[in-house]
Amino acid sequence: MGMENILRTTASRWMEGKGNFADVVISCRIRLARNLEQHPFPNALSEIQAKQVIDEVQTAVCKAPKEMGIFQFAALEDVSPLERFVLVEKHLISPQHAENPVGRAVAIKEDQSVSIMVNEEDHLRIQCLLPGLNLENAWNEASQIDDMLEGSLDIAYGEKSGYLTACPTNVGTGLRASAMVHLPALVLTNQVSRVLGLLPQLGLAVRGLYGEGSEVMGNLFQVSNQVTLGKTEEDILANLSAVTRQIVDKEKEARQVLLQDAGEQVEDRVWRAYGLLSNARLISGQEALALLSDLRLGMDLGIVSNPVSEVFNELIVITSPAHLQFFTGREMSTTARDLERAKLIRSRLI
Amino acid sequence: MGMENILRTTASRWMEGKGNFADVVISCRIRLARNLEQHPFPNALSEIQAKQVIDEVQTAVCKAPKEMGIFQFAALEDVSPLERFVLVEKHLISPQHAENPVGRAVAIKEDQSVSIMVNEEDHLRIQCLLPGLNLENAWNEASQIDDMLEGSLDIAYGEKSGYLTACPTNVGTGLRASAMVHLPALVLTNQVSRVLGLLPQLGLAVRGLYGEGSEVMGNLFQVSNQVTLGKTEEDILANLSAVTRQIVDKEKEARQVLLQDAGEQVEDRVWRAYGLLSNARLISGQEALALLSDLRLGMDLGIVSNPVSEVFNELIVITSPAHLQFFTGREMSTTARDLERAKLIRSRLI
Numbered sequence: 001m002g003m004e005n006i007l008r009t010t011a012s013r014w015m016e017g018k019g020n021f022a023d024v025v026i027s028c029r030i031r032l033a034r035n036l037e038q039h040p041f042p043n044a045l046s047e048i049q050a051k052q053v054i055d056e057v058q059t060a061v062c063k064a065p066k067e068m069g070i071f072q073f074a075a076l077e078d079v080s081p082l083e084r085f086v087l088v089e090k091h092l093i094s095p096q097h098a099e100n101p102v103g104r105a106v107a108i109k110e111d112q113s114v115s116i117m118v119n120e121e122d123h124l125r126i127q128c129l130l131p132g133l134n135l136e137n138a139w140n141e142a143s144q145i146d147d148m149l150e151g152s153l154d155i156a157y158g159e160k161s162g163y164l165t166a167c168p169t170n171v172g173t174g175l176r177a178s179a180m181v182h183l184p185a186l187v188l189t190n191q192v193s194r195v196l197g198l199l200p201q202l203g204l205a206v207r208g209l210y211g212e213g214s215e216v217m218g219n220l221f222q223v224s225n226q227v228t229l230g231k232t233e234e235d236i237l238a239n240l241s242a243v244t245r246q247i248v249d250k251e252k253e254a255r256q257v258l259l260q261d262a263g264e265q266v267e268d269r270v271w272r273a274y275g276l277l278s279n280a281r282l283i284s285g286q287e288a289l290a291l292l293s294d295l296r297l298g299m300d301l302g303i304v305s306n307p308v309s310e311v312f313n314e315l316i317v318i319t320s321p322a323h324l325q326f327f328t329g330r331e332m333s334t335t336a337r338d339l340e341r342a343k344l345i346r347s348r349l350i
Numbered sequence: 351m352g353m354e355n356i357l358r359t360t361a362s363r364w365m366e367g368k369g370n371f372a373d374v375v376i377s378c379r380i381r382l383a384r385n386l387e388q389h390p391f392p393n394a395l396s397e398i399q400a401k402q403v404i405d406e407v408q409t410a411v412c413k414a415p416k417e418m419g420i421f422q423f424a425a426l427e428d429v430s431p432l433e434r435f436v437l438v439e440k441h442l443i444s445p446q447h448a449e450n451p452v453g454r455a456v457a458i459k460e461d462q463s464v465s466i467m468v469n470e471e472d473h474l475r476i477q478c479l480l481p482g483l484n485l486e487n488a489w490n491e492a493s494q495i496d497d498m499l500e501g502s503l504d505i506a507y508g509e510k511s512g513y514l515t516a517c518p519t520n521v522g523t524g525l526r527a528s529a530m531v532h533l534p535a536l537v538l539t540n541q542v543s544r545v546l547g548l549l550p551q552l553g554l555a556v557r558g559l560y561g562e563g564s565e566v567m568g569n570l571f572q573v574s575n576q577v578t579l580g581k582t583e584e585d586i587l588a589n590l591s592a593v594t595r596q597i598v599d600k601e602k603e604a605r606q607v608l609l610q611d612a613g614e615q616v617e618d619r620v621w622r623a624y625g626l627l628s629n630a631r632l633i634s635g636q637e638a639l640a641l642l643s644d645l646r647l648g649m650d651l652g653i654v655s656n657p658v659s660e661v662f663n664e665l666i667v668i669t670s671p672a673h674l675q676f677f678t679g680r681e682m683s684t685t686a687r688d689l690e691r692a693k694l695i696r697s698r699l700i
Contacts, residue, residue: 264689268631271629271630275624279624280621282618
């Protein structure tokens, strides 16, 4: 089955470690919220109606021309709870989608750059995830999918309000654009609150590794637009791009200051992270992310040459709890996971 | 000059890492306090009298037959302050001896197993330092030196009180025997206070790495006899040997318990220490000793095969502040020492 393939393939397109400003911007994401005209919003759908929505979307997705990529489609109830959380850790579905599988589905492009959640908060959540700061490409790819689906589905759209969505914060363009930025130097120099604190005034929000309500770990921050209405898609993307580029500049300045003022301490920090990651026998997810962040800083500053950024991006994902359990094929205690995580990291770093 | 040679040779005989119970007992030491009949105790000596004592001892030491080893003799004032602290870190002279060089001297056997402090608290402090728990051999070697010196010096001895010493706690045999024990498992299992707390009742004292008043670092404890009067040398040695062997048993039991109950945690601890020691760029003396202690535990439990115990013993000494500065040939700030220490440790572990 195709979903099995996606679950087993740890390398997603966003992990390539390439793209603009890839030393600070890990990945960028476009997410479009769309709803079908003839159905109530998902929270008001009966089980039968939900199934109808899924069927309609699946039919539309199957019509996708080959050049748009091959999609795997699955009802979430056919995916085990563990596998659903593997998809969350891959950033292909939201934690909320994974937690409530009934009447929900997902379509995923084989290179894992595009996913379509069906009956999450909206009937359709089209997402495109790419490495680096490449919002325009992600937007183009998501738009193509959107156009393709709109070709066979009746999408709810109001002349004045634009795309109609379940939650008013998404009305209008229905567009959420975000960038995952790695800001170790701003954190180390205690500037991160000041820099990110300005974002709400600019219409942007800051979140943790897994989006809304999730914790910041490994100095990874998700920056996204707050407003979806009254602005064009182009304005939203231009604003996020410009602000992200400023954050990139601040982070790079802070890295240079760190190197100049505390070069020995930074080198020590990076090498200690390498020493622990390549030798520890037990390591928690939280510690792994913190040390990987230090190591990544060392890679970006040229202090260490191993690993490369693909390995870093992959390690962030595959050392997460669901991945660890999925790949060992069994449920594991916290200690067993810490043991397996340490083993996996060592195998990738040596 | 010969003292230069001793200063530059980092390998002392006690570092060999062999001998009885060498996985717990790093080294053992015999120290004999002796005084010359015709002179006041050192604290009451004039500068001229002190010089006379030094001359008399030097003459006696020079008469030593070749088979007793070659001795280097130096007035402490001819040894730089830094070099004196190198000798302290080698455990060849006491901190007190190094701090007050006026009217004091030292004779050191070339393999660094024997040293004779002149005009420390007593006119003569004869010390023999060997690897492992080999108090009898150390005692035999120290006795030979003692007999040799008594052949040409007039040693103060009372029929009833035995050897007369400056401090009454040394009167009688003038013998202080000690063993340096490495007790990481007793520390990790919180048993060390209980086990070592029993020693005063057995007439034994516990001290830190550099003897009286020094701090315990790297889980290294010095156990020595308190009483010197009213007991024969044989009793003193037998008592210390027996108690040390019990401490060895307790430590080994604790190591087995640790391996059984927390094997993964112990392995993790050992490998983390290895990872940090072989990668850190800045490391304090305190941290180095703590990590070396973890690594040594790993060696003794067969978790790591690198380094061997000679390297461990040597590292304890050569990463100390005076050694670091002596070998780089310059005075160093704390940060410079931390940098040099880290470099030295890496070079020895890789």
